Amino acid sequence: MKNINNLLTLLTILLILGACEKDGDTFFLSSPKENELVASVNKITLTKETAQLYAMSFAWTNQTLQISDERYSPTTNLQFIIQASLNENFTGDVEESIVNGFSQSYTIAALNILTYRLNAIAEQENPVYFRLATSNGSNIKPVYSNTVKVTITPYPIDMRYANILAKESGEDTGKDLYSVNADGIYQGFYGATGWEGIHVEEANGNIWFTDAPGGIGAPFQITTTGTIGSWDLWFPELEGCYFTELNAVKKQWSALYLGSLNIEGMPEGFYATYDHTTNQWKGVFDGTANETLNLRIGGTGKLFNKDTGDNKDNAKDVPFAFGGTAEQLTFSTGEGITTGSISVIVPATGSCTLVIDLNNPAQWTAKVQEGGNVEPEPEPEEGEYLYLPGIGAAVNGKWAYDHRISVYDKDEKKYAGVVNVASEWGDYAITLFGEGEAWNDSKVYKCREGNSTNGKLTNSGGNNITAPDNGLYLIEVSLSELTYKTTAVTEVACYLGIPDNEDLISLQSTDTPGIYSGSITLPEDSKWGVQFVINSWAGYFGGYEGKLYYNANEGIKSMPAGTYNVTVDFINATYSFNRQ
Incomplete structure (x- = not known):
C-alpha cells in the first residue's frame, strides 16, 4: 500500500508540472x-x-x-x-x-x-x-x-620482463621480474624492507595492483584496476631477500622469504649475509689462488601467498635449492629437491669474497672476487668512528689507525666496539680522524686520570691511555662525559628474544680473534629479536642485514622458529644465521 501511495504521489507531481507547460515549450x-x-x-x-x-x-x-x-x-x-x-x-x-x-x-x-x-x-x-x-x-x-x-x-615488445615500480611515484625502480617463457608468470629476487610495497608493470602496459574487493585489500591477489599510489603489492614485515613470483594468468603473486643460506663447500667459519641494496649475498674468506670450490646452496624459506596471507605466523616452511652453473644459477622449491654442485674458481690467495648476485632475473650468478670488500666503503661521516692509534701493532714504526669503534648514540657522543688489543708500546690515544687525515689536537683525546680499565679523558694535554693486556676487549667511550672503559671479553652468548625465556646460548671462540660461532634453536619466533651478549650483559649487540650495532634495544629481527648455525664477527661488526 505504501508503494502504491508513492507512485500516485509521483504521478500527481508530473501531471501538475505538465499542466504548467505552454503549448510548444517542449525541450530536448x-x-x-x-x-x-x-x-x-x-x-x-x-x-x-x-x-x-x-x-x-x-x-x-x-x-x-x-x-x-x-x-x-x-x-x-x-x-x-x-x-x-x-x-x-x-x-x-x-x-x-x-x-x-x-x-x-x-x-x-x-x-x-x-x-x-x-x-x-x-x-x-x-x-x-x-x-x-x-x-x-x-x-x-x-x-x-x-x-x-x-x-x-612498431618494434617488438619483450614480454619476458616486467618492471617493478615505486608505489608512490609509479617510477621504474630499475629492478625487474622475468618470465622465461613469456607466458605471464614472472619471477625474480627482490630485497624488501618490512611492509614495503611495489607495483608491477608488464611490457604490454598492464600495471598490477592488489585486488581490493569491497574496498578491502586482499593480500597476494592482484588486478589491473587501480591507480599508482594505492593498493600496492606489499611484502610482509620480515626484512630481507624474497623470491618473488607474479602470475598474471591466475592474478596472484607470492613471496618466499630467504632468511639465510646454507652454503656447503666453503672454508670453515665462512658465512654469507644478504645486502638488500645490492640484492647480493656476500661472504669473506681466505682463499688459495686457482682453487676450485664446489658449492651446494640451499635452505628453508617462509612462503607467503594467497592462502597464507601476510602474517608471518601463517607462513609455510618451504625448502629451496640453487643449481645450474656459476654463470647461470637455477632456483627450485618444494619437498624432495636437492642442491646442485656449483663450481667457482678462487682468483687469488688471501682475502676473497663470494658474491651470489641475484640482480638480473634472467641470469643469477655466483663468483669469487679478490679482496675482502667487493665495493669500497663509503667515506665515513664526521664523528661516525673513533680511531685507536697505538692499541694495535705498529706499521713502519708508527701508530696505525686500523682499529676503531663506532658511534651508537650521536646525541650523547657515545661509542663502543670490540677490539683485538696488541699494543707494541703499551699505550694508545683516541682520535676523531683516521689514516691519511691531518693531525688535529682538538680531535685527540688522552687520559686525564685512570688506568687500563677505565678513566677520564681530556683533549687538552693529558697522557696516552695505558693499553690493557693483549686480547679481546669491549671498549666504550663517551665524549660528552669524557670517560672510557675497557672490558675483557671472556664469554659470548645469544639471547633469544622470546617472552619468559631468559636463556643465554653460549657461542664458541674460533681461531680468528673476535669471531664466535655455534648453534641455537628458537622454539618459537623471536618476538624481540636475537641479541649477542658479552659477559652476561656487560654489553650486547643487535643487528640489521648482517651488520652489528651496539646497545641495540631491538635485537636481530625477522628470526622465525628453527635451528641455526650462528657466526658473529665483533671486530668487523657482522653476523650470519644459516638455518639447518
Whole structure:
C-alpha cells in the first residue's frame, strides 16, 4: 500500500508540472554532429630508443550539444573515446581510450603498446584506423567522427620482463621480474624492507595492483584496476631477500622469504649475509689462488601467498635449492629437491669474497672476487668512528689507525666496539680522524686520570691511555662525559628474544680473534629479536642485514622458529644465521 501511495504521489507531481507547460515549450537534447578528427602524422616508425618521446597527436573541433531553446544549456558533458583498430570497419579487436578535452597525444611507447594489443606485426608497416566516438551519456548511442588511417611500424615488445615500480611515484625502480617463457608468470629476487610495497608493470602496459574487493585489500591477489599510489603489492614485515613470483594468468603473486643460506663447500667459519641494496649475498674468506670450490646452496624459506596471507605466523616452511652453473644459477622449491654442485674458481690467495648476485632475473650468478670488500666503503661521516692509534701493532714504526669503534648514540657522543688489543708500546690515544687525515689536537683525546680499565679523558694535554693486556676487549667511550672503559671479553652468548625465556646460548671462540660461532634453536619466533651478549650483559649487540650495532634495544629481527648455525664477527661488526 505504501508503494502504491508513492507512485500516485509521483504521478500527481508530473501531471501538475505538465499542466504548467505552454503549448510548444517542449525541450530536448540531441546527439552531437559528426566531429572532424585530425592526426599529426599519417606514417611513423617506432623505435625502442625513442620510447619516451611523443609519436603523434589527435585533435578535433569543439562540439556542443544541441538544444531546442537557446536560453538553456545542457546539463551533461560530452564523452570522447578514441578507438583504434586494424580493420577499417572497426570489427575484431578495438582499443579504446577515454579522453578529457579535445586532443590526445601518444608517446612512442604507448603507441607501440596499443599496436601490440591490436596484434599488429612488429617491424612491418601496419595500417591502423582511428576514429572518435562521442556521446552525451552512457545510455546514448555514440556518433563517430571521420576515420583516420595511420601507417605504423612498431618494434617488438619483450614480454619476458616486467618492471617493478615505486608505489608512490609509479617510477621504474630499475629492478625487474622475468618470465622465461613469456607466458605471464614472472619471477625474480627482490630485497624488501618490512611492509614495503611495489607495483608491477608488464611490457604490454598492464600495471598490477592488489585486488581490493569491497574496498578491502586482499593480500597476494592482484588486478589491473587501480591507480599508482594505492593498493600496492606489499611484502610482509620480515626484512630481507624474497623470491618473488607474479602470475598474471591466475592474478596472484607470492613471496618466499630467504632468511639465510646454507652454503656447503666453503672454508670453515665462512658465512654469507644478504645486502638488500645490492640484492647480493656476500661472504669473506681466505682463499688459495686457482682453487676450485664446489658449492651446494640451499635452505628453508617462509612462503607467503594467497592462502597464507601476510602474517608471518601463517607462513609455510618451504625448502629451496640453487643449481645450474656459476654463470647461470637455477632456483627450485618444494619437498624432495636437492642442491646442485656449483663450481667457482678462487682468483687469488688471501682475502676473497663470494658474491651470489641475484640482480638480473634472467641470469643469477655466483663468483669469487679478490679482496675482502667487493665495493669500497663509503667515506665515513664526521664523528661516525673513533680511531685507536697505538692499541694495535705498529706499521713502519708508527701508530696505525686500523682499529676503531663506532658511534651508537650521536646525541650523547657515545661509542663502543670490540677490539683485538696488541699494543707494541703499551699505550694508545683516541682520535676523531683516521689514516691519511691531518693531525688535529682538538680531535685527540688522552687520559686525564685512570688506568687500563677505565678513566677520564681530556683533549687538552693529558697522557696516552695505558693499553690493557693483549686480547679481546669491549671498549666504550663517551665524549660528552669524557670517560672510557675497557672490558675483557671472556664469554659470548645469544639471547633469544622470546617472552619468559631468559636463556643465554653460549657461542664458541674460533681461531680468528673476535669471531664466535655455534648453534641455537628458537622454539618459537623471536618476538624481540636475537641479541649477542658479552659477559652476561656487560654489553650486547643487535643487528640489521648482517651488520652489528651496539646497545641495540631491538635485537636481530625477522628470526622465525628453527635451528641455526650462528657466526658473529665483533671486530668487523657482522653476523650470519644459516638455518639447518
